[in-house]
Amino acid sequence: MSEESKTVQKPALAHLFWWFMFSQGGLFAAVLLPVHILVQGILGPLGIVPVVDRHYDTWINILGNPIVKLYLLVLISLPFFHFAHRLRYLLVDLGVPAAKSLPAQVIFYGVAILVTLVTIWVLLTTAPISLG
Amino acid sequence: MSAEAKTSARTATKTYRPAMGAGWWTKKRHYFLYMVREFTALPLALWLLWLLYEIQRAGRGPAGYYPPRSTAFVIFSVICLLFALYHSFTFLKLAGVILHFKVLDKPVPSGLIVASQFGAWLVASIVIGAVLIGFGR
Numbered sequence: 001m002s003e004e005s006k007t008v009q010k011p012a013l014a015h016l017f018w019w020f021m022f023s024q025g026g027l028f029a030a031v032l033l034p035v036h037i038l039v040q041g042i043l044g045p046l047g048i049v050p051v052v053d054r055h056y057d058t059w060i061n062i063l064g065n066p067i068v069k070l071y072l073l074v075l076i077s078l079p080f081f082h083f084a085h086r087l088r089y090l091l092v093d094l095g096v097p098a099a100k101s102l103p104a105q106v107i108f109y110g111v112a113i114l115v116t117l118v119t120i121w122v123l124l125t126t127a128p129i130s131l132g
Numbered sequence: 133m134s135a136e137a138k139t140s141a142r143t144a145t146k147t148y149r150p151a152m153g154a155g156w157w158t159k160k161r162h163y164f165l166y167m168v169r170e171f172t173a174l175p176l177a178l179w180l181l182w183l184l185y186e187i188q189r190a191g192r193g194p195a196g197y198y199p200p201r202s203t204a205f206v207i208f209s210v211i212c213l214l215f216a217l218y219h220s221f222t223f224l225k226l227a228g229v230i231l232h233f234k235v236l237d238k239p240v241p242s243g244l245i246v247a248s249q250f251g252a253w254l255v256a257s258i259v260i261g262a263v264l265i266g267f268g269r
Contacts, residue, residue: 029176030220035257037179037216039264040186041209045201050268053186056197060190062267072187076180083173090170095154119184126191 018085018109025082032075063127072123077116084108172219179212224249 044051053059062068088108091099098104157163189197227249228242 026219026223029216030223031253031256032260033176033179034213034216034220035260036183036264037209037213039261040183041179041200042206042213044199044264044268045206045209049265052264052267054199054268056190056194058268059197059199063187063190072183076184079176079180083177086170086173087177090167090173093157093167093170095152115181115184122184122188122191126187 018081021078021081021112022085023082025078025080028074029079029082033079036075060127063123064130066129066131069123069129073116073119076119077112080112080115081109084112168218169222172215175212175215176219179209179216182208220253224253 039049039051040053043049044054052062063072085108088099088104091104099108157167186200225246228246231245233240233245
């Protein structure tokens with residue numbers, strides 16, 4: 001019996017999970033992000049259109065909505081799982097093979113998890129949940 | 133195999149290193165664009181961290197909140213938008229390669245899949261833009 005046939009084939013569940021987070025994060029960043037940057041980052045500050053974050057009352061009102069909170073959690077945290085992978089491989093491509101190692105994976109995906117936790121905390125503490 | 137051949141084969145295996153310097157991606161336009169695509173993650177991450185900070189600042193109350201209006205911030209956003217558009221364009225275009233569907237035993241053409249992705253992007257942008265502007269004053 002050869003070495004290879006002795007090894008038990010296990011489904012790569014961890015691989016599946018991180019790959020899923022990578023693709024979903026990339027998709028959400030692709031579909032949702034440009035319009036936020038255009039409206040909140042350019043048109044609003046230039047005063048071309050009224051934007052919800054230009055005044056305290058409108059901004060805090062919409063931030064209290066639970067659906068908006070859930071949306072912002074997805075918008076902010078999921079792309080970081082995509083970014084973690086991309087930046088790790090950017091380093092590998094720039095000649096830093098250590099970015100492939102397990103400690104590097106822990107650091108990069110750890111930051112994505114940290115951003116998720118901070119986002120949850122900010123969304124829960126900034127504006128009280130209200131349906132009004 | 134002679135002893136000499138064995139030694140030279142072993143040394144050859146040991147000493148082989150792919151000759152690729154850190155600047156390989158500057159040599160061809162295609163490689164460069166690939167690296168730009170990977171790099172888009174950095175400005176997009178920074179912009180999202182800014183958004184998180186903007187949300188957090190709303191917790192300081194009406195007196196402590198002021199919206200961003202500096203030219204530097206607008207320039208930062210313009211740069212981020214260019215990278216965001218490049219990410220969207222390359223990512224959504226890939227769907228035509230990755231996704232395969234069959235309708236009535238016929239494969240859906242990849243052009244149609246890509247068009248549906250871009251259509252979804254357009255609809256999402258209009259809806260989000262309408263909410264961001266519509267709830268403002």
